[in-house]
Amino acid sequence: MKAILAAALVGMSGIPFMAPVPVVAQQLFELGAYRLQQGTVIPVGSLNSETPEYFYPDTVYPLEVAVTQSIYDSQGRLVIPAGSRIHGQMEPAPGGSRFVGTSIVIGGRTYSLRASSNIIHDEKDPRQYSGEAIVADAAIGAAAGAVLGALTGGVSVGNVLGGAVAGVVVGNVTAPQVVVLRPGQSFNLTLEAPLNL
Known part of the structure; x- marks a missing residue:
């Protein structure tokens, strides 16, 4: 019996010791841990800090914007840090254009998003x-x-x-109508569906 036990211990000596992963570390990467409700407002602005961007209101343009103010969930936890990038496009809307967000990048990870702005009215160019x-x-x-x-x-x-x-x-x-996003200009996106991170 002692010989069998000794052989078993010798055989296990080649297996590296695996420490349990701390519970705190597991929670940091747990999907679905954060949720923003439909209707949450996310302030965003142009990435171009020096010159205005121009969009003809009858055309679709791909666009990336930056979150201008950190967003917290109902428990006060930071969910979307200021500076996070939202990808989407400018789309035609009555009286101007509307930005429609389709994804957001937070901490290097990309999440699906459904959000849109109110109409950004056009003006003479x-x-x-x-x-x-x-x-x-x-x-x-x-x-x-x-x-x-x-x-x-x-x-x-x-x-x-x-x-x-x-x-x-x-x-x-005769100047054409355009939608203008000026440096420092901010507008709001509203979540059209809950955002789970």
Whole structure:
């Protein structure tokens, strides 16, 4: 009997000792440990901190945004840290566009997400009525006024100035509608389904 026991102990000596995994460590990676309810609001903003982003409201654009404020669950636990990235797209909506989020990256892991923003209203493209654009429109209008005056028998200051004013007005009126996300601008996403992490 002693010989059998000794042989068993010698045979087990080649098996490495496995310490039990602490319960705390197991809980950190337990899926389904965190849940945000449908209707939770997540503030987000553009990743571009220096220049505006422009979107034509009749077109779909892929877009990545950043969470601007940490989100906590009903028990006060941090679920979505500020700076987390949400992937989705800008989609046409009446009066502008809407951002629809489809996934979120937290701590290097990607989770499915169903969230959308309210309508981000379109506006006349500010690039078309910036100072440079107005000067260009006025110059084109003034040249047209001068040409028209020459064709009708005489170039006058009135023709040139009238053409310049008309050029500015036409440039402003014909500017396309765009949705603009400006640096530092924030908008809210609302969860359309619970988010389990």
